[in-house]
Amino acid sequence: MPREGHRRMVLAGVKFATLCVFVLGCGWAALEIYRTWASDPARLKEPGQAVPLKQVVFATDGRLERAWLDQTLALPKNASLMTLDLSALGSRLLASGQVKSVVLRRRFSDNTLQVTVEERMPIARLMVQAGEGSPRLRLAARDGVVYEGIGYERALLERLPWLDGLRLRRAAKGGFEPIAGMERVAELLTAAEGLVPQLCAGWQVVSLARLSSDQEIMVRSREIPEIIFDARGNFPRQLAKLDDIVDSLRKHGAPPLARVNLALGSQVPVELQDAGPMPPVRSTLPKTIFQPKPRSDF
DSSP states (O other): OHHHHHHHHHHHHHOOOHHHHHHHHHHHHHHHHHHHHOTTTTTHHHGGGGSOOOOEEEEEEESHHHHHOOOOOOTTTOOOTTTTTHHHHHHHHHSSSSSEEEEEEEEEETTTTEEEEEEEEEEEEEEEEEESOOOEEEEEEEOOOOOOOOOOOOOHHHHOOESSSSOOOTTTTBBBBOOOOOHHHHHHHHHHHHHHHHTTTTTTEEOOHHHHHOEEEEEEEOSSEEEEEETOOOHHHHHHHHHHHHHHHHHHOOOOOEEEEEESEEEEEEESSSOOOOOOOOOOSSSOEEEEESOOOO
């Protein structure tokens, strides 16, 4: 037989053998699938049962600890990595309110579930009473979300001002609806901490009672019972005026302040706690007009 014909016969034989192996393999696979379905149909629906979850790795930028994660996830002992419902687990973590965002990833290389959390940081606190129960401490974040707060030191919480002048509304999915206007409150507090830290340290209450109606934020402090800010205005400029007023009155030996209204633009009405006479005061800021109105009922 010529060499070319012999080569073709060999190739034909190889192709035929390969086809036979493929057909036999498909038949064997089909038979195994049928046997599995007949004996244990659940195994076909849960192919990831062969990938057990060995560990959970937790990372956060806040105060939540591993014990909280384990309690919230509540994973079964024999959990399978493949069959974990990551969407449902993420919803459990977000339900606390303290978690702002979460990323869950399966790592098949070491059978690990990786949980990465970004937490909200509180800027104020409030007491919430639901029904006939006792009032409970809750925290408010920059985006207005109200949450319980886990892992915070007492000293940190005591430095936060109290919120007043608002009414919380229940959310459809539980918890409370976000507080409107907290973004501006956060901007005011951040500016005050950076520009007038000594005055800001005495701020005790931030009232939102007139925020929606008059666009005003009222602050009560240990030194000044009432400070009114324009929520639409420039907070650094208003804080500079406030600092200038306090400094000028101290230099002139004036009685303690009772009320400062910074929401009227260039004019800043000032009320004093003592009804005694007040010496003339000059402001170092342009267009700042002091209008002292002595009072004795504070």
